[in-house]
Amino acid sequence: MAQEQSALELEYAIPPRQRFNPLKWARREPFGAFGFALIIFIVFMSAAAPVLRTAPPNEFAVGPPLAGPNTENWFGTTARGKDVWSRVLFAGRISLKIGVATVLLGTLGGTLIALLSAYAGGAVDFAVGRIADMFIAIPGLLLALVLHSSISADLPDLPGLQREELYLVVAISLFFMPGTYRIMRGIVLELRESTYVEAAQVVGSSSFRIMWRHIAPNMFGLMIVITSISLPAAILAEASLSFLGLGVPIGGLDAVPSWGADLSGSSRRFFSVAPWLAVFPGLALAITVFGFNIFGDSLRDSLDPRLRGRI
């Protein structure tokens, strides 16, 4: 009897939580670890830009016009003598800033709306679902253009986020939010019907408590996955909008270089005679997106056993 009881205890015992071992994870997911290293590298280079730069990024005529990579200007100069190396370093800041802010707003916003609407169900869920459909139906670029002409002038400057940056965050978030909502809504509908939620309802837990304590924690893993996968797309969206001239401020001492903006504007006229104008910002953008992509992919494999990587 005692032996049976001990076998049962062993079968139903909650296994001890395994501690996360980064080295073990890196061995299992070497490309994910490589992606993470790339992200750390980009973050470091962007953070250390004021130290690593060889000239102020917006300063004109720090070298001869269209000079190729040389000992003074490692990545060459633009047609107006701006230092490409320094611009590439500083541009990483805006890409990461906009990318992270966008994904946080888009993912958190989409998740929260999904949680509230799907749990409430009925008319609320229906209405929110149709609004999401509407946003999904509008092409992202068109939405960004409409927002630029309608709200960008009225947005405030926030601490650490200028008006133009806030516009980018809002425009790109609105693009991501409906997709996140769709995925998260499915999870909430599934969790709402689970036994432990029913049990919580039976014992009289409030809706807020059920959402906060029983449903939300189970969405967390997927949220991380969505975040890591959305981030490179957000960085590319920032680059695309800056490429179209809808990005960060373009002039003045405080103007922020952006990889997307540097791949457009006056530089494009000189790509064939000065390829370094395209190569270095493009390479930086590609490395960042690549890093986030493979890191996100590995994270997805690690956190979601149902989505193990085959395409």
Next chain:
Amino acid sequence: MRDNENYWQRLRRRPVTRRSFLVGSGVAAAGSAAILAGCGDDDDDDDDAAAPAATQAAAATQAAAAATEAAAEEQAAAATEAAAATQAAAQEEAGPDKHGGTLKLWKTEEDAGLDPGVFHLNNTEVIYSTMTQPYTYQPTKNVFAMDGMVGFEQVDPTTFVWSIRPGMKFHNGDPVDSEAVAFSFGRLEKLYRALDGTHTTRTGFAFVDSFEPTDDLTVTEHWARPNADAPVYRARHYYSFLNPRVVDEFGKFEGSYEHADGTVEDVYSVQELPHGSGSGPFTMVKRDATGTRLERWPDYHKHTPADDGFVEDGPYIDTWETRVIPDQTAAKAAFLASDLDVFAPVDPLELPEFDGLDHINIVELPAGGRSSQGMDGGKFHDKRARQALQKAFDYEGFIAAIRPLGGKYAAPITDLLPAYQKLSQSDLQQWLRFDPAEAQALWQAADFVVPVDNIKVFMPTGSPLQHEISDFMAQSLEKALGPIGITAEVEAVDGNSWAARAVDRSTDIKDWEILSYGDGAAGGTTGVPNDSSLIHYDPRAYGFNAFNHYLESPRPEIAEGSATIIDMLNAQEAETDPEARAVLLTELQSWILDNHWCNWGLPISSVSYYGFSARLQDQGVADWLNFYDRRRESMWLQKG
């Protein structure tokens, strides 16, 4: 067993995974980029420090500017002669078989209206080609080439008589007679009044009292005061012949005009330019967001004898196609691919890209461009504030950065009119001198009715170089005035929105501080000092509607300055002796610079380059500087 597998074992068993795909693509992209980077200019011979490089560039630029200035006239003459010789040779070779076909052009934005009497951007290719003007005027040759008129006579200092070309018809068959011509000219002032001065071409007709049809083919005009430029103004696009019947039928009500006798007349515009509006060599068959298409009108009147640029039987070219290409780089790509016949301006730095291309001719021309910075008189009413702005701008640094292959200081009147522009580069440098300390002192001493602590440089998109210029301006102002708490920023919007906000008269102050326009890379002149570019300082023109420098200004010093400059503008316009007029114009320019009036020109490029397709013949290079290229009916296209 599976639990003991490591990653590599699992990988070997796998088909293509998303991750493998990503990794493969990433490695391929990075490798390609690295190879491309390796192909760049690796020349490290130039190991000068950054600052000396800039100084060297500035010195080289100054030298180039000096040399260019000295040789400007020679170059212009040589370029014209060379072009003429080439064209003559080409014509001789081609013989009489001058091919028509489609001439392919581009512009950065669609037009916002086509009525020749209302000022709009991006519309002259339609107006010049579908309508008839009295004639064209080429200042480089001082030639009037007759078009809709066959002659004109100045009967006395304030009376002008026009003889209209007989046999002309509008595209709907209506005759072009003196009634139509007098109507077309007379409506300019009425439209100006009806639209409350929102268009700025008034200097070309403000001196006129009336236009009267004398007989079927004669129009007499009476002036309130003499005007030395009157004949040249008549070549401008707004003096196009417009069919009054079309305006009656399709016109849109714009407002009312009160005559001197108290009678009130309704005023109409035709922004769509319906069929039958014009009598020019082409009719418009397409106009939308992608561009315009003009096709040769078979019943076009003969020019007998044909003056310079015209041919007896109408234009050789069958179709003019103008595409809207907002992006200059895309336009350049189309030009390189033989999909456009003209590309201008070509940046001197990109000239190597055109080397060795047989299908393209790059022509060097003297530069008459303009890079203007208008100041809002509602805010900068105290001249010390305007002077502070001008002292806060680093002119030499600007030339080194923006005009690295040659730049020169710009006077209020273009150097392309040497008979009138007599200020030397050293004269101009006395006024246009970078001095941050003085700028700060002047700013602090200046009176501001509206406090200014941030300077917004407001510019139109379209020219990437314009972005660089505005960026430089904002940086220079902030560096010089930053120590006293002034910041600067750039705002860029599309051209039509920019123009609307530039001339918005809803309040006495603008929602920007500096209006930046013109990249100074290339440009020409109609031959009139007002057009090039006194109109930018005129309190009855841009000075009024764009820069709040006008006679009725609530700021007394602006009103007083406006009265003074209007007197000076009128005096020089009335002076018909060129030498005496040059003296008056020098005084006028000095006054503008002494008073930092309204607007200031940044250094411009000392040379400009135009790209033409090799198939385009007899394009009359000078006409592209005079804006009458659209009226050059003798242009033709080589076959093949």
